[in-house]
Amino acid sequence: MLRRMTFQEQRLAEGFLFTDLYQLTMAQLYFRTGMAGTRAQFDHFFRAYPNYGDHQAGFCVTAGLAWLLDWMREARVTDDDLAVLRSLTGRTGARLFGDDFLGWLKVHGTFESLTLRAVPEGRVVHPGVPLTVVEGPLIMAQVLETALLAQLNYQTLIATKAARVKDSARGGVVIEMGVRRAHDRGANAGTRAALIGGADFTSNTGMSHVLGFQPRGTHAHSMVQAFVALGLGELEAFRAYAETYPDECLLLVDTIDTLHSGVPNAITVFEELRRRGHEPVGIRLDSGDLAYLSIQAAKQLNEACFPDTTITLSSNLDELVIWQILTQITQEAPTYGLEPDALIRRLTYGVGTRLITSEGDTALGGVYKLVAIQKEGTWRPAIKLSDSRDKVPNPGSKRAWRVYDARHHATADLLSTPEETPRAGERLRLYHPSDPARHRTLPAHEVSRVEPLLTTILDEGRLVYDLPDITAMRELRERDVAALNTGVRRLVNPHIYHVSLSSGLWTLKQDLIHSVMNGTHNGI
């Protein structure tokens, strides 16, 4: 029988060997060519915001760092890993990895040799800005790539989507409930990222507990179906629920007919509950025209003297659907004698598939690029030219800054060389990353604050940073989102936030492009 994985196999598939083979073939090459002691720097960044098709993100929210750090600590190469590598063969049947390299790896195959700077989780981030900077021995810094990207790309993608959903919900409670449509056990990382980015709660029971939150959930259609099939009916199902959970009575009302069966039956049960001294929580709508149904359900609830019970909406929600529902409620509620804002305040949002899979754009294009390598104690910047000038990464070791304007809004992110320190109250020159014709000057009075974005997290493997909890990450996110211009926060066609280069970095980049291009022409 083919088993899923034994425990040993799961450790294998999620540990050091959770990587693309070419990281290891390159590692052996570096070892064989005498570069085992060479130090290198890699930048992790994304090139473009998620584009969901008919809508696009104007900012991202970082997430995943704490899990990456734990992975790095635990994913030291094991004897099992080495045995796998020893078993790999090439076309001729000869072993791919030699005992020389595997012997080296047994001693040095740990990520604890690396220094890591990063933008903390929960922060708003933009394209081209290094989110993570890894420095250390070339081999292990290179091998880290795959696992780093798999973990940081996905969580950043989902935290970003969650921030958009939360924004569209105008502060309403958002519950993540996408496990069943997530990508297998990636669900747990998705739940975590959603809680950092904007979800208030999750239905994911185990993960919610691990992260310190009470999970949320009530009942599904199947409960009502079961009662109906047993000849008991929806009302009896609701009564059973109220009996079992008198203080948590939230009823799903669309199994049979929302307005003619579900809501009236819920009201009957709510009245019985109230007579017994309990206040009901509310109802959930999971199909149909959610704007229309929430207005009509609110009307019935109000008339029955339940003006405060919540109305939870679910069914393929995302930021655009929520926006559309709230727009429709604002327009239509008054024609039914309802105050739209009062209705909107009682809404809660259950968001599933479209959040946990980032529907429309399912992968953040985060990359991990070599930016510098040491030779005889001196850092030499590395660059990769490509067809498109836009895609040439910014070379060398660098710093990242956020510049705030006179209104204390974030106005630009600025990348500089390590030697440059832009300061508040000083005139700043900002260069477009690829177009020499585009640069601008911020006058001194428009520079109210210049904030460094990267923090040293690991110093040669030693954790030198107090990792915050999810609540603190959420506060960072709320603060950063609030500091964005509203145009950047637009759900559709957002205003472009500027990421610029300092004059020092701009000059270095141009010089390097020219020298490599000249080198090419000379036959490198």
Place this chain on the structure above:
Amino acid sequence: MLRRMTFQEQRLAEGFLFTDLYQLTMAQLYFRTGMAGTRAQFDHFFRAYPNYGDHQAGFCVTAGLAWLLDWMREARVTDDDLAVLRSLTGRTGARLFGDDFLGWLKVHGTFESLTLRAVPEGRVVHPGVPLTVVEGPLIMAQVLETALLAQLNYQTLIATKAARVKDSARGGVVIEMGVRRAHDRGANAGTRAALIGGADFTSNTGMSHVLGFQPRGTHAHSMVQAFVALGLGELEAFRAYAETYPDECLLLVDTIDTLHSGVPNAITVFEELRRRGHEPVGIRLDSGDLAYLSIQAAKQLNEACFPDTTITLSSNLDELVIWQILTQITQEAPTYGLEPDALIRRLTYGVGTRLITSEGDTALGGVYKLVAIQKEGTWRPAIKLSDSRDKVPNPGSKRAWRVYDARHHATADLLSTPEETPRAGERLRLYHPSDPARHRTLPAHEVSRVEPLLTTILDEGRLVYDLPDITAMRELRERDVAALNTGVRRLVNPHIYHVSLSSGLWTLKQDLIHSVMNGTHNGI
């Protein structure tokens, strides 16, 4: 410090509590209302093929079952799980779960009580056909829902995408290499599904080994960049690679300039290799116009007497991009004096992000619906009405059949009651699942074979099925894909495959809809 998860926490988040809370609140309600002994049946099926936007699947490929079975065996409730449930509280601070229910769960909280029938992994499947049928105690059959869907939905989604990619590659070798853009550790499930559905190899080192395949991979741009930054250049990087891997020499040629640097340097190194008695493997192109570049690269390689070296293509490939590349090669290669088919035969495809995230449609809409419940020893069919007649699930216990026509092509899937046994050589009446006006009759000579699709896998928890290995699953997939009409296999706008009901099931469904609707009108 917030740690990713301790081992104990990971087990917690991936075990019994890898579920939506409402499964457990419903479970307690069933326990409290005396339904702990009630038996139920649930069908798992999807309602629509993945729609990627500008293209759509005309069939799916099942995957994920073996991992689900292992999860079911291992995810028995533990004392840790019970402690978590004991700690959950509601709005008033009171405990959500009582000791009565938790005591029951401690004894009965195992999925080993369930009987499971399923369509084996690797088979072609269609909307509305039950892929998995779960029968057993209502509580545990209900609690299984979330984990079953998370595991089967994702792997089926990816196996489907992989089958399309393999079809578009006209049999060329496909290598899965998407880990870095996958959804965290969901990557490993995605790799497995890709290997079942159509990928020949993967770069995912650990998972490849666990599944019994040699992983694939060579080097990245960063290797060439490192050599350039150290003042050595691309040629020296290629020489180092050939030195380290003389029999596996596959060189990535687009770091500097594909046609003016990469390919000429690769040829220099290939010639040196050949003089030393080794044949090179080939080159990889990872940017630019892959059709044009592969033609020009093939021309240079041919002229240098390397007419057989492979050309691996990568960079955002999916089934449409591959189709477009091959179409362009077919049209353009002759104008450069190349035979298109010879070029296409030497191509290999590295497929990453768009395969492992199923770009365009990131979640299979698989659902898990109550279809029957026992009362006093008799099965009572359950149904859920909804706004759309199309979405009413097929009620009751049922069988699923595949009907083959005179040319031995699959012509329809047929759902029937357990009492019906359609046979080859008999006239078959096929009813549209929702539209009474649409039915057709297959004459006896058009029914060459009627194959049951569901196999009993677990009999009250006991495994009664020999689970095949990945190679056997691939053979099933190849056989099933070959049995489809070519119209159904079209990458864009595929012909609709028919899933029909037998007259017995059609009658049951209509009767049940009417009785529930009448019941509603009577105030249920």
